[in-house]
Amino acid sequence: MVQYEPLIAPFAPDHSDLVHDIQYDFYGKRIATCSSDQRVKVWHIDSETEGWEVADAWKAHDCSIVKVAWAHPEFGSVLASCSYDRSIKIWEEQEHDECPDPQSLSLWSLTSETQLLTHQSPKETDRLPITWCPSRFHPPQLVIATSTSHRLFLPCQNYRLSAASLWMPFERLDPHSDADVLDVAWAPNMGRSYELVATGSRDGVVRIFKLVWIDIIEESGVAVESGGGKGMWKVDLVASLADHGAAVWRVSWNLLGTVLSSCGEDGKVRVWRAGVGREECQWVCSQVIGASDA
Amino acid sequence: MQSYASVAAQNTHASNSSLSTALSAFDDDGGRHGFRSSEALNVNEATGPSGPSSVALAPATTTSTTTTTLTTTTSTSNSTSTSTSKRTLRCRMQSPLSVLSASPDYSKVLVGGKDVLKILRISDADVKEWLNLRAGLKTQLNYSLTDAKWAPPFAEATIASAYLNGDILIWDLNRGSQKQAFSLKDHDQSVNRLSFSPIERVLLLSACQDATVKLWDLRDKSGPSTTFEGRADKVRDVQFSPTSPYEFIAAFENGDVQKWDLRKPSEPERRWSAHFGLALTIDWHPDGSVFASAGRDKVIKFWDTKAEGRKPFQTIQTSSHVARIAWRPSSNGIPAHQIASCSLAVDSKLTVWDLGRGFVAEWAVEEHDDPITDFLWTDADVVWTVSKDHMFVRQDLHVAGYHPSALLSPCAADWNQYGDLTFSIPHKVTTFHPPTHPPSSLKTKHPSATNIHSAPINTGSLPAIAVRTSSSSAQSTASPLNQIPTIPSPHPGPIAQLSAIYETESFNHVSFIQLAYTYKTTTSPHPTPSEIWDLCMHNSEAASNLDLPRASQTWKFLGLLFGTDTPAPTTSTNPALFKKASTALPHSQKTTPSQQYTHTPPPEFTTDPFPEEDLDDEPDILDSDTDSDDDDEDVRFNQAALKASKRGISVTTAGQYTGAAWFKRTPFTTTGEHGFEDSSDDEAITNAGSSLASTTAGGGRLMVGLANWNPRSTVTIPGVIHTSEVASIDSTNHHVSGGVETAVAAVAAQEPKWVFEGIAVPQLDHEKLAKDVLEFYGELGNAQMCCTILMVLRGALGGAKIDARVKEVWVSSYVDLLHRFKLWTPASHILSHCSIPSIQSRTQESTTFHTACGFCSKPIPNAPQPGWVCERCLAVTSTCGLCHGPVKGAFTWCFGCQHGGHLQCMAKWFERNRECCCGCGHVCVFT
Structure with missing residues (x-):
């Protein structure tokens, strides 16, 4: 090779x-x-x-x-x-x-306003990383991470624009961790059957969530209207990558949504790719970029 | 923080020696850990003398936890400071507060507002109202309080307060119930600020709206001893020098800052045009030679009174109008190098800036709901504030504060469509260069202070960037790299950033662009098989030319599936004849197909056709280069093909494996054990049912016969060697995922040529296979392939149940990508020819033509007569050069002479002529 x-x-x-x-x-x-x-x-x-x-x-x-x-x-x-x-x-x-x-x-x-935090006046220390769903074939939606100094919220949540043009919280992206989420990125989708959302957090872990859209069909056979879309996301945490070992401040996808890069406080850029060979894709680090020690 | 606390608690029970070991271990870890250990100690001390309540009581416990975890850079002065953190104290008054002054021993504080003037007594545990100065006053105070100051030591019973009407009242706290001693009247406009001399305690300066500063001697109640006229504007602030009994500075509304000498009252000693707009506040550095000023222009400027020149030696950009500033006292004998500011409006934070970092604050405290109006430092960490929200607050930076820099991402990165990743990542710089221009005065006075002043540009050695792939490490150097000014020495680890562009090959844009032009699609809704065949072969060739074997094979595969006529009956005995074109066969051997291809699949194959041996272990596939991409994708493709084949047939018993197709080929020397040799010239194969796949007996090589062969045609496919990639799966030992390539490579080297003369016709679910192929490429994000396949097969896909929405995603993703590469022509072609209505409709949207008359240059509105008559000059906008009639449709013209007309006319004319029809003599060139 x-x-x-x-x-x-x-x-x-x-x-x-x-x-x-x-x-x-x-x-x-x-x-x-x-x-x-x-x-x-x-x-x-x-x-x-x-x-x-x-x-x-x-x-x-x-x-x-x-x-x-x-x-x-x-x-x-x-x-x-x-x-x-x-x-x-x-x-x-x-x-x-x-x-x-x-x-x-x-x-x-201003078209819409949504209260995310429990207290009225947001402080400067409240971080709210946000990412749009880049696909135009889903109703407008976001994933918003709320800083976990407000423990009432799980860090990441999918918000969808309802028919009444209100942003409603829907599925949660549960990272099984209470660390602050510092960045969140929804992967571009060029025709995959599922969506990917990556988060970087203060505990140094890059997490990748897989979102599979499931149509909800009522007994009558008509799809249920739920938040602008007829269905719901089935959310799975498919990868927890702790290589950085220091706060991960930026996660970003390439344009095809196939390669993820993460930047951390350890001064490294890591490039992640889905390893193949399994039904569940495994994410592996393919490159580490950083200042050489020499 | 809690974990540290628990460490400390353990240490208290441990012996002294173990504690010291723990600390030394921390110290070995470097500055940051040193800070942690000191935090642990602080908690220790806090729990010691004042009991556990001092921790439990702190209302800001949660904040402090967050802050500590947020902390990335902390001033090392903390680690040596022995003071315990003070908890936040609050006291609410009846109205907004604007004035604050502490007694010299900091046991009491004077707070005031428009109609408040009170003294509070402050202890470690609480704050209580001690005295209301306005109570029991004989004279009614009709005017609003503007400022009040507690006199310096040795006159500590004295307080001065100033009012909007220009009055200054002097209070004597030693008097009985009536504290007001006397008033000083000379100003007739608002007194904005008072300043006691720290040296001559009887001297008081007042800055007034009437554009004067007056000096008062409290022993002389008759009037001001001196009046200083700045000849500038209203005076907003004044302050005695901390070191010289004669010097003071004043700030003016026109932005001027002036330095005066009491002995020379006629004119200022120096003047600076300091600010754009109002200069609102000034503060001397404790050393008495440097001062800071700030105002409405949101900039804090630092001036060296000893230096020549009119420029500040440092500036700090704040985010809002600055109302007040005050230097943060320092510990450890380091000269003060940080300054706090509060905002005039909007912002209710107290912000502490470091001279080394001109844009990002070192600390911020947000304990008020409204802007802070006045504040003072009692020691290096504790600030007292008053605000419009009626509150007096005592806060400790380490308890209530946070580091704004910790909220800011030190990283940035983005990808473009070429696969370039531009990034900035934090980079710890270990080497420093000394500051370049320290003010001379400080240099001489405090040799250790040299690094506080200028923000030295860090020119430390340029770091190289290393890229480590999982398999090997490659290094490459990038320069020049971004360096930010270093933060001065009190910061443990100055953070710089390393920026570069990493040109990955995660996307083969060269091939993409090439293929966008070379791939052919059809416009007919139901293309004939032969048309599909031609397109597929063309596209296969196009992909093959770009060294994309998988795409090439896919096209062949699709061509075989769809590019042939309706399958022949499958039950008949078909002469499946594959004649090898090349004559060189090392040794031929006649076998019957059943012998050759029938075998019992190994158990692991039947149980799991998708071997789990993960390729993740192989470093190669992690590489970003195209080749490896192709490799791992190939493997997946094999699986997809296998999956497909599995759907087509049930891979269970040996009988069904009777070869449907016969391949005559050169031995697979590289596949090892069982050479794949078969030759059966004109041997008929009994097609045992709808068998698609055929496997070799022992070699573990599964040949997926893809051919739905048309007996009519004898097609020579060059380079079919790659069939092994498309259609072969090693079913026994999966190590051959690499073996596949080796085999391919080996066969490729031999360049066999295949002649298909006839073939058994298996019954295949074409649509299903095509769908699998499409979905496979969809999962890879290869929208180009998906979209092109869709546009080649079109109606032939017929029954394949592909979600219309998914098709739309493929097409629109491809179009979007084409647009990103500015490939407008292929994109428009797809937009206008794809069969998806919602995509087609995009061509109808947001396309605007602007037409203008060629004679009067005025725009021609589209309705009602589009285009060819100008309503303004009533002329036909374009006439044909040949027939002189108006051109209502396409106007074609020669770029050389600009003459032209109807397309038909021009075509007719130039059939016989070469020169322009208008007689201009130009030899026109029409393309």
Whole structure:
């Protein structure tokens, strides 16, 4: 078997503090980074050097920026950022002075509000990692992890948009652990018969949940309406991967939903793949990336 | 924390020596563990003198637990501090509070609000109201309190309070019931701040809305001894120097900060344009040469009074307007290097910043529900605060506080469709470079203080990135890498980040893009078998050219299944004739098929056709390269094929294994034990039922005969060697999962050519097999394969019960991927030709044409006459160059001369002419 030399290309975000999020755009040709230095940077590949160069960088918020997200290109070149300054900002790239339809971006209204925590005023220490179900063939749904300093909740829960456009809690993703969940990621699905959701938590364990949709059929033979979808998730914890041994802050799937990467406080990136040979897939670490000790 | 506490409890019962061993063990582990051990000790002490109640009482026990577990970086000063953590104390007043000043011995505290002025007595256990200064006052206080200060030591019975009308009252606590001593009147606008001189205790400064600062000598009640006019704006803050009896600084609403000398009242000694907008607060560093200022611009700036220049030597970006700042006292003799701030509005936290980190706070305490209005430090860890929420709170950072940095992810990562993983991961930096520009003053005074000031850019050695695969370790270096400024020395482990892009080959985008163009699909809803055959062979070839044997074989497999006519009757005796094209056969041997192919399957095969020998143990499949992908997928595919075959036939008895198909092939030298040799020229095979699979007798090689062969055709399939991949399963010992490849490789080397002359026709459930294939690729996330198969087979899939929603997922996932690679043409082709209505309808949505008149350049609205007449200039927008009629449909033109017209006209013209029909002389080129 040919051993491929893994390729590591340089990428220097050059922020003045920690980088908290990195996001490729839809075409994979641009990168947005955000940092505690209150700046968002957009990178593109320089045609001459073929390296990543800053296309734009600006002070976006008054506090640590923890997330950035690109919109689908059908909405233009649009980027959202959220920060501990309690604001979400939507940015649109303007190559020309004219803005095609400014209204479409500036008018955002709250469509729904759901109480997740038991106490009224959320504290800064409440972490709520959140992930959308990327499939357009399920009703809109999320998995939200609630920080477990509020023990009344299990860490992860599936929320679905009900017919009355309310977000209702449904199945729980029980990790059999009370550690804080720091990140949660719903895998893209290109035609698998089941869904995968990965979590990274403070106890250093990467967990993978398998969600199988089961249609609920009433006796009359009509499917039961439950939270916008006719059925329920059968949730199984299929993997608990404790290799990091330190808080796992980021889990992310590749675009096919077949490879998972996790980053931990141990300063390592681990790449996980489903081992094959069994009906139940087994997840195994295929790569460990980190600073070499040498 | 509880676990540590229990450790400590055990240690108290143990001997001293064992305790010290435990501690030394902790110390060996490094700074972080050193902190833990000290925590354990602290708990110990807490339970010691004041009894267990001091732990149990703490209302913030849960918070402290969380905080401790959250803690990743903690100032080492804690580990040596011997003070016990103080529990949080609260006292509620009747109205919002805005003023706070402690008695010099910190046993009492003066709190005030608009209509409150009280003294509270504070002990370790509780806080109680001690004196209401407003009670029993003869003169009515009609104006709101703006500030109040307790005088420094040696004048500790004196309190000064300031009011909105400009009055300053001096109180003497040694007097009887009536504490008010006298008032100082000279300001006629609000007094914003008072400041006692820490050295000359009778001197008081007042900062006023009337743009002046006045100096009062409390012995002289007649009036201010000096008035300082800053000529700037309203004065918001003033503070005497902690070290010099003559110096003070003042902050102005226009953003100015000025430093004055009492001996030179005519003009300020220095002035800085410090802030954009209001400068609201200032605080001297205890060393008296450095001070900090902050204001509405949300920035805390640090100034060195001894340094030239107009720039601060450090800034900290806070998240809201800064109302007050105060240096955190330090322990261990390290100069203060942290500063606390509270916000003017919105934010009810007290935030403690470290000079080494300009964006992320070191500590935060959120004990109030409304913004904190004033606060002071009583020691390095304890803060007293008052807030608009009526509360006075005493809090200990280690009990009530948390580290905001611990809430922030030190990691980030994302994948793109090319399989690149960009990441930032924490990286502990062990090497430091000394700070570059420490302020001269501090440098001379406190040699140990050099690292507190500038945020040194860590230029420690660039770390290499190691990627360790499970089987081997490969190293590769990336540089330059991101470095963040190091956090100064009190932090145990400064965290930097390591960022790079890891180019995995988890997705073979080159093949994907190639195949997007080369794969052929059909548009007819019910393609004929021959059409399917052609498409499958084309696609197989396309995949094969890209070295994708599995895809290639799948296409052949599908071609065999669907690309042939209706199966012939299966009961007849079929001449299944496979003639080998190559003549070189080492040695031939005639056997009857029943002998050759009949065998009793080994028990493990019957019980479990999917061997559980996990390939996980093999490092190869974990590798991200394409080859290994193919390998493990191949194995799975074999299983799928086997599964399929299992459905087609029941693999139970030997009799059913009578070979349906006869393969004549070169010996499998590499498969070892039982060479697979058979030759039966023109030997007829009795097809014993619907047998699909045939296995070799001993070699454990199961040949899944895929052929539903059309006797009419004699097809030569080059490279059928890969059949073994598609259709062979080692049924006895599964080690040959690798063996399969070896066999394939070996056969590939021999390049046999097969001639199929005729074949027995097994009855197969085509749809089921196709469905299995589709689902197999679906599980792999190979939407390209799924979608293309769907679009090749179309109606032929007929009875296969595939959920319409799943089909939709395959097609839309594929289209989405194509879009991500900007492969618009293949994507549009699929969108417009796929048979799924919901997907097709996407082409009808959100596609907009904007039309403009070629003469007046004005847009032409679509309705009611789309496109060809401009209503503004009443002209036909485009006329044909040949017939001069309006072009209402497709307008074709030459890119060279821009002339053109109706497609038919142009076609007609250029059948006979080469030059433009408009007479411009251009030799037009139409593509």
